[in-house]
Amino acid sequence: MPRSTAHRILCSVSVMVGLLGGSSAAWASKDTEQKGAQVYCFMRSSGNGHAVSWNAAYALIKRQSRGLFKTSPEHASVMITEAVVEDPGTFPDCGRFLGDLFGGATTATAASLDSTSTATQIDTSISTDGYAASEAERYSY
Numbered sequence: 001m002p003r004s005t006a007h008r009i010l011c012s013v014s015v016m017v018g019l020l021g022g023s024s025a026a027w028a029s030k031d032t033e034q035k036g037a038q039v040y041c042f043m044r045s046s047g048n049g050h051a052v053s054w055n056a057a058y059a060l061i062k063r064q065s066r067g068l069f070k071t072s073p074e075h076a077s078v079m080i081t082e083a084v085v086e087d088p089g090t091f092p093d094c095g096r097f098l099g100d101l102f103g104g105a106t107t108a109t110a111a112s113l114d115s116t117s118t119a120t121q122i123d124t125s126i127s128t129d130g131y132a133a134s135e136a137e138r139y140s141y
Helices: 002-045 050-064 073-086 095-102 110-114
Strands: none
Touching (some): 002 050, 050 073, 050 095
C-alpha cells in the first residue's frame, strides 16, 4: 500500500510540474514572436526581399522555440503577424509586408517604394540553403 501512495504522489507532482512548465513555454513564445517580427520587419524595411527576411525570421523562431516539436512555417507566419498587429507602433510600416507571409506577391521592396524607380519582381526560386521561396513551396518542410 505505501508503494501505491508514493506512486500517486509522484504522479501528481509530475503532472503539476508539467503544467507549470507548459505555461512558461507559452510566455516564452511571446518573446519569440516579438523577436521574429522584429527581424522580419527590420529586414524588409531595410530593403531586403521577402525570401531572405523570412528565412532569417523563421530560423530565429525555430531556434528559440522551447516546444517539443518544431514550429511550422505557417505557425511562425501567424506569430509574426500577431506581434505586428498587437503592437503596430513597435513595427512601423511593417503591415504592408505581412501579406507576403501568406502568399501575397509584393512587387516592391521598401527601398523601391521610397524611390521613383519602377518596381521589380521578387525572386521566387529555391535558395541555396534549401529553403523553398516559391509561393507553391513556401511552407514545405
